[in-house]
Amino acid sequence: MTGTGLTDDSIIRFARGVRLQHDRVRERWIIQAPERAFIPDPIAAEVLKLVDGTRTLGQIVSELASRFAAPVDVIGRDVHVMVSDLTTRQVLVVS
Amino acid sequence: MTDTLLSPMSLLAELTHRCPLQCPYCSNPLALEPRRNELSTAEWISVLDQAAEMGVLQVHFSGGEPMSRPDLPDLIRHAVGLGLYTNLITSGVLLNEKTFPVLVEAGLDHVQLSFQDIDTANAEHVGGMKGAQARKIEAARLIAADGMPLTLNFVIYRENACRVPRMLEAAVEMGARRVEIAHTQYYGWGLANRAALMPTPAQLEQTTQAVEAARKEYEGRLSIDYVTPDYYADRPKPCMGGWGRRFINISPSGRVLPCHAAETIPNVTFPDVRTDTLEHIWREAPLFTMFRGTDWMPQPCRSCDQREKDWGGCRCQALALAGNAAATDPVCSRAPDHGRVLEVLETLPVEPPPFRYRRYTRATDEVG
Numbered sequence: 001m002t003g004t005g006l007t008d009d010s011i012i013r014f015a016r017g018v019r020l021q022h023d024r025v026r027e028r029w030i031i032q033a034p035e036r037a038f039i040p041d042p043i044a045a046e047v048l049k050l051v052d053g054t055r056t057l058g059q060i061v062s063e064l065a066s067r068f069a070a071p072v073d074v075i076g077r078d079v080h081v082m083v084s085d086l087t088t089r090q091v092l093v094v095s
Numbered sequence: 096m097t098d099t100l101l102s103p104m105s106l107l108a109e110l111t112h113r114c115p116l117q118c119p120y121c122s123n124p125l126a127l128e129p130r131r132n133e134l135s136t137a138e139w140i141s142v143l144d145q146a147a148e149m150g151v152l153q154v155h156f157s158g159g160e161p162m163s164r165p166d167l168p169d170l171i172r173h174a175v176g177l178g179l180y181t182n183l184i185t186s187g188v189l190l191n192e193k194t195f196p197v198l199v200e201a202g203l204d205h206v207q208l209s210f211q212d213i214d215t216a217n218a219e220h221v222g223g224m225k226g227a228q229a230r231k232i233e234a235a236r237l238i239a240a241d242g243m244p245l246t247l248n249f250v251i252y253r254e255n256a257c258r259v260p261r262m263l264e265a266a267v268e269m270g271a272r273r274v275e276i277a278h279t280q281y282y283g284w285g286l287a288n289r290a291a292l293m294p295t296p297a298q299l300e301q302t303t304q305a306v307e308a309a310r311k312e313y314e315g316r317l318s319i320d321y322v323t324p325d326y327y328a329d330r331p332k333p334c335m336g337g338w339g340r341r342f343i344n345i346s347p348s349g350r351v352l353p354c355h356a357a358e359t360i361p362n363v364t365f366p367d368v369r370t371d372t373l374e375h376i377w378r379e380a381p382l383f384t385m386f387r388g389t390d391w392m393p394q395p396c397r398s399c400d401q402r403e404k405d406w407g408g409c410r411c412q413a414l415a416l417a418g419n420a421a422a423t424d425p426v427c428s429r430a431p432d433h434g435r436v437l438e439v440l441e442t443l444p445v446e447p448p449p450f451r452y453r454r455y456t457r458a459t460d461e462v463g
């Protein structure tokens with residue numbers, strides 16, 4: 001399974017053909033993917049904005065923790081679940 | 096208007112009706128558009144500009160065979176520059192190591208590659224082109240090798256329904272990320288060949304089981320879109336996500352339609368990008384407003400709790416089966432004309448009749 005093996009050192013990037021894009025007409029973030037566009041919830045959008053193919057999962061978590069003044073372990077758990085779900089849905093890939 | 100007007104999400108750009116294949120289930124209209132009527136490159140560029148301005152997010156280049164248009168790379172490049180997600184819907188027979196890199200370089204995001212069958216002999220019998228299967232397989236190889244996301248599309252009908260498990264295996268082997276197992280839709284040429292194409296209830300059951308098994312087996316590697324034949328459902332599909340709500344379809348000659356089959360609707364003027372703006376057409380053209388929302392609905396839809404879920408089903412199907420585009424989709428078991436659907440299913444021939452082939456005269460010498 002693609003979701004396993006996710007650690008703090010995993011580098012996260014978008015799968016080819018998938019991207020986060022700002023929809024200026026509807027004023028919201030969208031995920032553009034093969035033959036569908038979907039709307040990430042506000043938290044997912046914050047996570048995805050940090051996915052650039054160089055940051056590790058750990059770096060994304062600590063960045064979010066400091067930005068939202070929240071405990072690293074709580075944020076970490078949520079982000080892990082979200083990233084693993086998005087890899088199963090072929091939005092993100094882990095390397 | 097009681098409903099708020101939404102911005103369109105997707106543009107279906109039917110660049111041409113020309114195609115080297117002649118599938119008897121093709122959703123193109125029976126009267127195919129000749130090349131001389133096709134929109135020019137500049138006209139398509141203007142369509143893309145207007146669509147992006149209106150909030151369209153994805154553009155699907157289709158046809159016919161969109162790769163028959165030499166300006167396809169320019170149109171893709173332009174769409175990419177506008178931030179549109181670009182999808183190519185192709186038969187793959189013109190996609191090779193010369194033509195594909197140009198599309199990659201133009202920034203194409205995704206390819207949907209269609210197969211008539213996984214069995215070569217039957218695929219080429221249905222598509223009417225010798226050697227097509229090898230070209231398609233080579234096309235899939237090139238796309239997968241590049242890493243561009245690939246969706247395979249298999250249209251399912253009576254003769255190939257038994258091979259769905261092999262199609263799913265092949266999709267994984269060919270490196271596809273998505274596969275569509277799509278039962279034939281009965282519009283255009285598909286409607287003309289309905290008796291030859293419609294699967295039996297047992298076949299439908301088998302394909303459903305094959306899809307469910309593969310969904311478990313390939314989770315995370317292959318996502319499967321499964322489209323069942325409307326005629327066997329009790330409730331219609333929300334055709335195009337509702338009339339004039341999400342999609343704009345442009346025909347090769349520039350007619351602006353709420354769906355690709357809408358040219359069958361009688362007694363209405365077809366809006367044209369050559370003489371009007373896309374925005375104005377979307378808002379005001381009678382073809383778009385006539386079935387938008389729920390105001391147009393007859394009973395039983397009008398007072399049905401599903402009316403904003405399925406939007407009363409498909410207008411073109413209502414026209415084809417009930418003779419009235421404003422009727423409840425006869426697929427719905429609550430529709431007064433539901434008997435027509437049952438009658439079609441009850442009178443399926445034991446031996447399917449021969450196909451009536453989609454012909455595009457002089458298509459082959461124009462393609463190249």
Ligand code: SF4
Pocket residue numbers: 114115116117118120121122123158159160186209453
């Ligand atoms: S369905 Fe067949 S004939 Fe029609 S456009 Fe596609 S490949 Fe060509």
Ligand code: SF4
Pocket residue numbers: 330331395396397399400401402403405406407408423424427428429430
């Ligand atoms: S009656 Fe109309 S709205 Fe209700 S389920 Fe049937 S088609 Fe849909």
